[in-house]
């Protein structure tokens with residue numbers, strides 16, 4: 534793929550979307566027509582000349598304009614398809630991303646990257662790409678094509694009918710329609726070793742990767758673009774069935790590893806072992822992975838067991854919206870000032886510690902988010918917590934109960950502390966307890982908000 538990318542706009546209306554694309558791509562520059570655009574990286578006066586110059590230099594061109602304009606502008610220069618840089622036309626509202634030229638320089642991959650940013654399906658028309666349904670030129674994160682210079686000849690051979698064999702494990706090629714044959718002329722080799730390739734052998738070196746991601750509470754709009762990209766670019770997903778279900782719509786070729794035992798540290802070790810085999814593993818947590826979730830467990834076993842083949846794993850933690858944030862957003866801003874989070878589960882810490890923390894937090898007048906308020910086997914803790922809170926806090930303290938956030942059956946209730954009942958909550962509920970400053974007010978008859986003011990006034 535050409536290293537430099539020019540995103541070209543002719544009017545101000547296209548600048549925001551162009552900027553979004555430039556920010557998402559390395560080596561991209563925003564070109565805007567002088568007098569018609571502001572806030573661009575480079576201003577130009579002559580559209581045709583500028584585009585032709587960039588094209589001749591081998592710069593990839595993304596024109597946020599009609600395909601026809603680009604085609605007519607570049608037409609006089611089209612003579613050698615091996616040297617064409619990628620050229621893409623894109624609709625101003627982001628609804629269409631159309632690769633026009635530069636198939637041998639990775640235009641389809643660039644179109645896919647851009648389409649991901651604007652969340653559409655790219656309009657890919659090249660038969661080779663559709664037939665093999667795979668981007669040999671851009672393997673998932675964690676795999677590096679060692680010999681990209683050989684890829685053009687390799688692809689041309691494939692398109693001309695040559696067969697191929699795969700050595701090693703390439704999950705992203707499993708669903709491709711590559712013409713696989715044991716006695717093939719061409720080879721795709723996947724290895725963790727440093728091996729040289731040739732025009733008949735593409736080599737992918739896999740690195741060991743473990744990304745620990747948070748999906749947010751549930752719905753896709755609360756999942757970060759980073760998390761979506763990491764999920765797409767991996768080979769293996771590991772997690773509880775419920776969490777894997779949340780991300781299933783994003784799955785293409787990834788292998789699933791469903792947790793069936795409750796021992797977190799064992800699961801973390803499993804994920805690290807899988808990554809150590811040279812796979813690109815994503816550990817899926819709901820909400821934020823660092824809040825009562827698997828990220829801490831991974832670091833705990835990583836430090837404790839310190840296996841030699843874990844040392845070279847690249848570990849990345851990708852944050853998500855935690856249940857308390859989603860709950861707060863439903864009702865206003867109850868966590869608008871100092872707050873803390875307490876898990877009411879006494880499986881991983883003794884109840885005495887939990888009780889001490891509830892009292893300390895109540896005394897210090899924090900707003901409090903209670904995670905894991907109740908489960909089938911832990912039924913009395915919430916009632917006890919309420920009792921402790923009432924020693925310090927008014928019976929009228931606002932309480933928010935939010936259940937199944939971002940999932941089917943989402944419910945939010947606001948009530949007073951004195952009215953809190955254990956039956957109000959289940960294991961998919963997060964509870965927010967107001968501080969002494971937290972207020973409930975009616976914007977209108979049907980609109981009730983809960984918030985904790987920015988200014989703290991203690992009597």
Ligand code: SAH
Pocket residue numbers: 750751818819820821822823824825826854855856857903904905906935936937938939940959960961962963964
């Ligand atoms: N990592 C998660 C928390 C996991 S602990 C996060 O950051 O949100 C599990 C607890 O989180 C549940 O008992 C519940 O209290 C809360 N929780 C998780 N997802 C929720 C959701 N979708 N709606 C309401 N509460 C949720």
